[in-house]
Amino acid sequence: MTRNALNLEIPDGLGDLLRDFTVAVLRERPSDLYDFAVDYFTKVRENRRPKSVPMYVIVGEEEAGEPDRECFKPKSQRMNRYGRRQSVSAERYDPEQDESDDERIVHPKSDEQRERLTEAVSGILLFRSLEPEQMQDVLDAMFETSVSPGEYVIRQGDDGDNFYVIDHGIYDVFVDVNGEQKRVHRFDNKGSFGELALLYNMPRSASVVAVTEGSLWAMDRNSFRRIVLKSAFKKRKMYEELLENVTILKSLEQYERMNLADALASKTYEDGECIIKQDDDADGMFFLEQGQILVTIIKPNGEEEKIGLHSKGKYFGELALINNAPRSANVYAVGKVKVAFLERESFERLLGPCLEIMKRNSELYKQYAENVK
Incomplete structure (x- = not known):
């Protein structure tokens, strides 16, 4: 800390921060200074976070609407809005430190199944950055499972085993709030869920229950990490080296x-x-x-x-x-x-x-x- 003439403490690094922001403003000459400031400092904050941690969402807005995102944050980062703080000992998945074998798993499928699966995954945000050969790995690694009305696909608090993509059917998402099941989202014949427990090595943060007869495509934890997380990390690292x-x-x-x-x-x-x-x-x-x-x-x-x-x-x-x-x-x-x-x-x-x-x-x-x- 340093002190100015008014005897006020100036936090370390404030001068450099404001200088860099001023340079960015003079270079970019934004039409709206306030919007530019929000965007600039958001990027600075993201840049200070570990590069090896990719960010994912449970469901894209264009896929199945907007869920209550507070309910889907890792428990270690979420405050219960009703006064109770939940905690869980969890270690996030780091692709850079993962030295596990990249063994491919292949579940045989008929032409009709493969066509339906290709259609189901076509709009999934997690898969959009994958190479064509990696998308083939995705199709090979997923297997089909049927569900009945009232059946729990995943339960809050359980260990994460699979990532799911919806083929068809309606599914409700519930979160336990002080012993009561609160519905926070509904999937209607499209979308995906279950990746947070695999990404953060944590228990399920919500329950998903089938409302109608339905069919899901599932991918096990190891395949999900190998194809989606490690591939995304390797791609970003490769492109950063290219751009440098x-x-x-x-x-x-x-x-x-x-x-x-x-x-x-x-x-x-x-x-x-x-x-x-x-x-x-x-x-x-x-x-x-x-x-x-x-x-x-x-x-x-x-x-x-x-x-x-x-x-x-x-x-x-x-x-x-x-x-x-x-x-x-x-x-x-x-x-x-x-x-x-x-x-x-x-x-x-x-x-x-x-x-x-x-x-x-x-x-x-x-x-x-x-x-x-």
Whole structure:
């Protein structure tokens, strides 16, 4: 602590915190300072938390409505609103420290079952960041189970064994409040539940009861952790390492690179496949993960001229986004190529601090384009 002329104690770190915030304001020039401040300090707080802990929700708002989220917080973080504090000895799951065997479990399914399962998991938030091969692991690892009206799928206080995705049926979620069962949510033929007990290695925080006849797809604890948690952690870590080697991103703060890593999606192209076609509308930009790309330009006389060959660490496709114009070149895969794709909306939201550098680089492309005409 330090003291000022008024003999008031100034907390350690306050000066640095306000300085960094002021720099961010001057750099971003937000239209609403209050909204910017909320967003900025929220990101700073998230950045101070351990990077190895992924965050998940029980159900997406677009899947089955908005549950009472207070009831779904880990018990060690939740105060009972009726005066009683519940506690539980729980150790959260850390993917970085998990050295268990990655043995795949496969439950055979008919074509009809696999089709229903594919449809059921298509809207689940937890699975959206998985690679195609990891999604196949998800389909293989899940097994079908039927339930009857009044049957408990999970009971509050029990150990967590499975994660569930709803195939069909209606299910109520109850939380015990001072000995009374309070209904806090209803799943109606879609949604997922049960991941918190697996994630935090804690007892079930709520009960789920079938209201109608129904069918669920279940995944055991080990498969859930191996496929969903470890894969998400490895993907973020891989993308952070990739982005750290991209020169224009050096101006980003660590939390900004983390947000950017989470927004990337992998895409794979075969040898000779066109990744970007000249004059097409732009839907996003790319970061080259593996392989090589060939960049060409179609000249006014119709001749296609080679511009260059690029390897891992190269980014491309940003010019059309910066200039709000069609694609200015062709990009082809040389051999098998893997890229990390950033869609237009995320580009505009996350790469603001890098736009000036990108614009300067775009001038070089414009000068070259003028010379080849």
